[in-house]
Amino acid sequence: MAPGYQPPAPEEKEQYVRELFDRIAENYDAMNQVMSAGQWERWHREFVKQTHFRPGDHILDVACGTGDLTLLDAAQVAPGGRVIGVDISEGMLEVGRRRVAASPYRDLITLQVGNAMDLPFPDNTFDGVTMGWAMRNVSSIPKTLAEIFRVLKPGGRFICLEASKPFSRVIRMGFFLYWKTFLPLIDWFVVRAGGKARIRPYTYLSRSLDNYPFPDRLEEMFREAGFTQTDYQLLMLGTVAIHVGTKPAR
Numbered sequence: 736m737a738p739g740y741q742p743p744a745p746e747e748k749e750q751y752v753r754e755l756f757d758r759i760a761e762n763y764d765a766m767n768q769v770m771s772a773g774q775w776e777r778w779h780r781e782f783v784k785q786t787h788f789r790p791g792d793h794i795l796d797v798a799c800g801t802g803d804l805t806l807l808d809a810a811q812v813a814p815g816g817r818v819i820g821v822d823i824s825e826g827m828l829e830v831g832r833r834r835v836a837a838s839p840y841r842d843l844i845t846l847q848v849g850n851a852m853d854l855p856f857p858d859n860t861f862d863g864v865t866m867g868w869a870m871r872n873v874s875s876i877p878k879t880l881a882e883i884f885r886v887l888k889p890g891g892r893f894i895c896l897e898a899s900k901p902f903s904r905v906i907r908m909g910f911f912l913y914w915k916t917f918l919p920l921i922d923w924f925v926v927r928a929g930g931k932a933r934i935r936p937y938t939y940l941s942r943s944l945d946n947y948p949f950p951d952r953l954e955e956m957f958r959e960a961g962f963t964q965t966d967y968q969l970l971m972l973g974t975v976a977i978h979v980g981t982k983p984a985r
């Protein structure tokens with residue numbers, strides 16, 4: 736299905752992921768609609784239900800990319816709130832800045848370069864933190880969770896929307912068959928990055944769940960990072976998950 740493909744070694748993953756998203760940034764939003772078979776908005780509506788943000792809140796969207804969740808966050812904290820989006824890919828941020836500039840929330844949102852594993856903010860800064868479709872892409876989930884926990888205010892909530900590995904072996908096999916057959920074809924026919932290309936974006940994405948924790952293990956990792964009131968919701972036969980956790984109030 737992906738002959739000759741080598742996933743990036745752990746020590747080069749960050750650089751690889753940055754270059755990959757720089758490369759696909761301009762087509763990223765359109766491709767999501769295609770890959771999600773039109774379910775993108777439905778998943779995002781479920782995400783919004785989990786946020787519980789209020790007007791005036793100060794929110795961080797980690798790995799904000801082109802700003803989908805950033806804009807949803809802003810709609811909830813207006814008027815009076817603020818949302819900062821951080822991402823390691825300048826290419827994704829550039830597309831995001833254009834979308835934000837064309838939105839009614841442009842005065843509430845700032846998009847800047849920042850690494851999920853080393854967030855450029857003081858402790859206890861945000862009322863809420865969101866992260867969409869990105870936990871698979873960080874080199875260390877524990878470091879990312881520790882950083883998010885650190886920058887949340889006590890009582891603040893973290894909501895993580897991400898693709899997920901279904902518990903059922905049968906559904907998992909069917910899902911992986913679809914992903915691992917269909918996504919690499921996008922590299923060959925859309926991105927023109929087949930065969931020997933060092934970066935094969937959609938082949939990488941098709942493999943990005945291989946070593947990703949099952950949803951119950953991810954929830955356990957939330958608790959190991961210090962979060963309480965943890966929970967998760969599965970969507971689309973368990974191929975998408977929304978995890979939540981709260982930093983305990985002092």
Ligand SMILES: C[S@@+](CC[C@H](N)C(=O)[O-])C[C@H]1O[C@@H](n2cnc3c(N)ncnc32)[C@H](O)[C@@H]1O
Pocket residue numbers: 749752753756797798799800801802803804821822823824827849850851852866867868869872873874
């Ligand atoms: C699949 S995109 C998701 C973008 C956006 N959150 C959304 O909902 O569409 C994953 C994003 O994670 C970013 N990313 C990956 N590793 C990161 C890290 N360590 N720190 C910050 N951003 C990161 C990538 O640059 C990319 O923009």
